[in-house]
Amino acid sequence: MVLDELALKIINEVRKLIQEDIIIINTDGIIIASTDPARTGTFHEGSLIAINERKTFTITSDDENRLNGVKAGINLPIYFQNEIVGVIGITGNPEQISPFGEMLRRMTELLIRENYYTDQIDLQQRTLEAFVFDWIQDIEWDDYFYERSTMLNIDLNYIRQVIIFEWENTNMIPIDTRQLIIDLANRNKDDVFVRWGNNRIVFLMKVDDTNKDIHKLQRIHDLYEIIKSRLNSPIAAGVGQQITPKQLHKSYHQAARALKVALKTSSIIFDEDLTIDLILQELSQEIKKTFIERTIAPILSEEDLFITIKEYINQNQSLKNTAQSLHIHINTLLYRLGKITELTKLNPKDIQDLVKLYIGTYLLDDSTKKHR
Numbered sequence: 001m002v003l004d005e006l007a008l009k010i011i012n013e014v015r016k017l018i019q020e021d022i023i024i025i026n027t028d029g030i031i032i033a034s035t036d037p038a039r040t041g042t043f044h045e046g047s048l049i050a051i052n053e054r055k056t057f058t059i060t061s062d063d064e065n066r067l068n069g070v071k072a073g074i075n076l077p078i079y080f081q082n083e084i085v086g087v088i089g090i091t092g093n094p095e096q097i098s099p100f101g102e103m104l105r106r107m108t109e110l111l112i113r114e115n116y117y118t119d120q121i122d123l124q125q126r127t128l129e130a131f132v133f134d135w136i137q138d139i140e141w142d143d144y145f146y147e148r149s150t151m152l153n154i155d156l157n158y159i160r161q162v163i164i165f166e167w168e169n170t171n172m173i174p175i176d177t178r179q180l181i182i183d184l185a186n187r188n189k190d191d192v193f194v195r196w197g198n199n200r201i202v203f204l205m206k207v208d209d210t211n212k213d214i215h216k217l218q219r220i221h222d223l224y225e226i227i228k229s230r231l232n233s234p235i236a237a238g239v240g241q242q243i244t245p246k247q248l249h250k251s252y253h254q255a256a257r258a259l260k261v262a263l264k265t266s267s268i269i270f271d272e273d274l275t276i277d278l279i280l281q282e283l284s285q286e287i288k289k290t291f292i293e294r295t296i297a298p299i300l301s302e303e304d305l306f307i308t309i310k311e312y313i314n315q316n317q318s319l320k321n322t323a324q325s326l327h328i329h330i331n332t333l334l335y336r337l338g339k340i341t342e343l344t345k346l347n348p349k350d351i352q353d354l355v356k357l358y359i360g361t362y363l364l365d366d367s368t369k370k371h372r
Contacts (some may be wrong), residue, residue: 002008010111044069050075135248160192161240162202191205234263241271299344
């Protein structure tokens with residue numbers, strides 16, 4: 001049976017081709033969509049004749065008086081998988097509208113097939129998403145788990161590495177990644193790609209021991225560039241370490257940890273490269289807040305000072321490069337550094353104090369997303 005919401009889509013698409021009134025009728029003879037809203041929900045006797053005779057039924061002006069709920073025009077059965085799923089009706093002079101009939105029927109059947117296969121793809125992807133979710137939750141591998149892996153053609157014997165790609169949702173409507181997922185999965189049948197919310201893709205990469213590390217790195221970078229290009233948006237990628245299938249949850253959490261750092265620069269970050277970030281991410285929000293209050297809090301309301309200390313750190317304490325980058329005189333820079341020392345009681349020229357200031361700015365970016 002043609003679904004109501006699909007029927008409305010069909011009406012809207014067909015109306016682009018002709019201006020005559022159009023109706024979609026279900027197999028019970030009820031109009032479920034119409035260019036004339038007043039006819040929706042009413043009975044249409046002519047459609048049942050078209051269904052029973054399995055052919056186009058032409059309604060004349062005489063038929064309007066003897067059949068219930070009909071207007072002059074033509075009714076064409078709609079087929080899907082060799083079964084009639086509904087009827088499309090076109091109101092008007094049969095001689096004038098008949099040439100459009102077969103074209104409209106074929107277009108309608110095409111839309112139904114497209115909707116069906118889209119639903120099937122969505123169902124398969126949701127099933128895969130649910131399986132991957134259970135996999136990274138470290139659940140027990142029972143018979144049902146193995147049955148699902150077989151159904152999804154996932155080999156549970158491969159060493160794998162988790163990569164999480166994330167991008168910023170700048171539109172009100174989430175990006176449709178359905179086709180992107182399919183295209184990525186087709187590159188290697190043993191890899192697994194799933195959507196993860198509206199702005200993430202989780203990639204379970206099969207690790208082939210015959211390939212060198214440089215080949216693995218190239219694969220990740222290639223995929224990063226493909227996704228970035230297809231989405232036309234900056235993306236970040238967190239890469240976990242390769243691990244045995246039953247320990248996949250560890251690689252996932254490593255990838256998620258690396259992703260937090262990658263989001264700062266929209267780049268690729270490998271968990272194995274994390275050092276100070278590894279420690280700082282484990283701090284509680286309360287500890288982060290307290291540390292910020294004891295270090296950079298006094299200059300948060302002084303934007304010039306805050307920007308200055310961040311750039312001073314970025315320029316590896318070079319006074320010349322920092323001044324040039326900020327487009328200020330070196331004396332102005334020295335004044336600002338002195339003011340930072342006065343307010344925070346931390347001297348940027350002292351390495352221990354500078355580390356405290358650096359950690360404060362890092363935690364601020366990570367916790368409150370301010371001044372980014």
